């Protein structure tokens with residue numbers, strides 16, 4: 152080992168050996184942030200419940216997401232009247248219980264609408280499955296817990312897919328502009344400047360109105376061709392597709408600016424020049440030298456932007472321009488309080504989705520904070 | 534490295550002393566355009582970072598390039614290596630014109646000339662391990678198998694005095710001097726003949742500087758390297774360089790053998806630079822008179838008419854404001870661009 156005389160000694164610290172990789176280092180920094188870890192755990196639980204929701208309906212913990220199917224109804228006569236109130240007499244005839252009050256913890260007496268939707272076995276074993284009304288019921292016998300869980304699917308899908316889309320589009324756009332510079336950059340950035348002038352929410356609302364109009368028009372003329380296919384797909388997704396398009400139309404521009412700035416700051420770094428001097432291709436410089444360095448702050452920014460997407464969806468659904476009616480979403484649940492006796496008579500209807508919204512968005516914020524501490528190189532030695 | 538080389542009858546042999554010329558730079562210019570306009574940008578001016586310089590570098594020698602910061606030294610080095618496209622002029626490597634090379638030919642040429650950088654922190658990708666950094670040139674040129682590359686990396690690290698055990702480490706775990714060694718190992722990976730060292734020791738602690746200089750000298754001896762060694766003051770290059778070129782505002786004002794330049798500086802700018810270098814002999818140091826130049830370096834966007842040193846020159850005369858002095862050989866091997874030198 153020809154270590155030159157006088158060369159500075161290198162510490163053989165075990166701890167250092169382990170944490171050599173910058174990503175591993177980042178993870179160690181992240182772990183030190185307790186709030187971020189808690190947020191990550193909460194989000195993991197929310198994700199798990201949302202993804203496995205269908206599983207829980209089968210076991211009977213959750214109701215079907217619309218709450219309209221009388222899953223526990225045993226009487227075949229009753230199947231035709233799925234969407235209507237179960238007849239207490241009918242339930243009694245089969246020795247079933249029509250009264251689900253006892254397991255709705257939050258609502259108590261106010262829960263009139265719930266009472267006769269389903270028939271329940273009074274059987275003590277079977278009654279364990281009546282967790283369905285754990286959080287009480289919503290209008291026309293819908294289970295609030297089911298709605299909240301299925302609403303989480305919508306919120307998380309909007310948040311995560313919105314962030315991913317805007318990250319990908321913004322990253323590609325920004326990296327191209329920043330890397331190629333000159334005329335290309337100038338032209339691409341003028342487009343961004345123009346788009347920046349459009350008010351985000353107004354644009355999203357207008358797009359949603361536009362999509363609704365198209366959908367209505369096609370209702371009459373029938374669904375064919377590409378537009379028909381897209382409309383069908385949107386229908387199947389409960390309106391999520393159009394929501395993604397409307398949200399994604401403008402949300403990437405901030406990300407593109409950030410990505411471009413990052414690329415500009417790294418493009419002139421000497422290690423990029425060293426790669427050029429060796430003869431590395433543009434592709435190699437972008438993927439090996441630029442992307443791993445610029446991606447950190449972008450991930451942080453996207454994580455912190457997720458609550459924004461979730462709120463926008465909730466807001467749009469609240470004013471009736473978001474998710475299609477019938478698909479539960481936290482925003483539409485909150486808006487349904489208006490039509491169901493208002494806040495004072497049904498406060499749990501407002502509280503449950505609101506608390507879910509707050510916990511989720513706060514968790515994303517804490518997670519983003521933790522990621523920023525861990526991934527932002529300015530806060531570190533290098 | 535100053536001994537005369539045997540006279541080979543190739544076309545890139547200097548007629549003056551029969552030594553082989555490795556790099557020949559002729560009237561090289563690099564102007565950075567300044568653009569303006571919102572949508573359609575046009576060029577409104579240019580930073581004349583390098584404005585017509587000519588010199589050559591002999592095989593196996595170290596040529597020092599000295600000048601104040603901002604005078605265009607780095608740009609010169611980068612333009613020679615084709616990291617910037619030259620605005621005008623020619624660069625020949627062993628007689629082959631390289632400013633017009635493209636694609637695969639350029640890539641092949643890049644294997645023969647490399648660069649080491651000033652900032653040991655910015656010159657290594659923080660997201661790559663030392664092993665990957667040093668192996669990158671081999672990967673880019675598709676040389677050897679993974680195993681062969683690993684062996685080569687270990688060999689290179691030993692060559693620059695680092696323990697090959699550290700290949701999995703990341704740059705932030707190393708000190709400035711160690712990082713500079715890693716950068717050196719990377720630049721040596723492809724067995725280059727010519728290395729541009731852009732102020733490789735300016736950012737290091739004084740105690741580490743000598744180590745790195747010694748390492749550069751050792752490698753030059755072992756591998757027969759040719760260096761263009763860039764520095765911003767003359768004290769650093771004296772014992773390392775065979776010849777020294779002094780640069781001012783995009784032009785070369787004086788080139789001479791190292792000792793000759795120190796003993797007999799001819800250009801008033803070189804004299805001023807030298808007067809700022811402390812002398813180890815206390816008696817001489819006592820008598821040392823600092824020549825303080827008046828004013829600041831003019832902007833390279835609008836260099837002065839005539840000799841571009843005329844705004845600060847203590848001995849300027851009328852002709853200096855009219856005519857740009859040419860670089861002339863006033864003594865054997867001693868070139869200077871000044872109207873006042875005869």
Ligand SMILES: Nc1ncnc2c1ncn2[C@@H]1O[C@H](COP(=O)(O)OP(=O)(O)O)[C@@H](O)[C@H]1O
Pocket residue numbers: 565580581582600601602603604605606607608609833
């Ligand atoms: N990429 C560039 N674009 C525009 N101007 C540049 C660029 N690189 C260098 N310059 C300008 O060229 C001049 C010389 O710079 P440089 O070669 O880095 O000087 P030195 O290395 O001697 O300190 C400076 O005025 C600098 O601002």
Ligand SMILES: [Mg+2]
Pocket residue numbers: 603606607608731
């Ligand atoms: Mg420089």
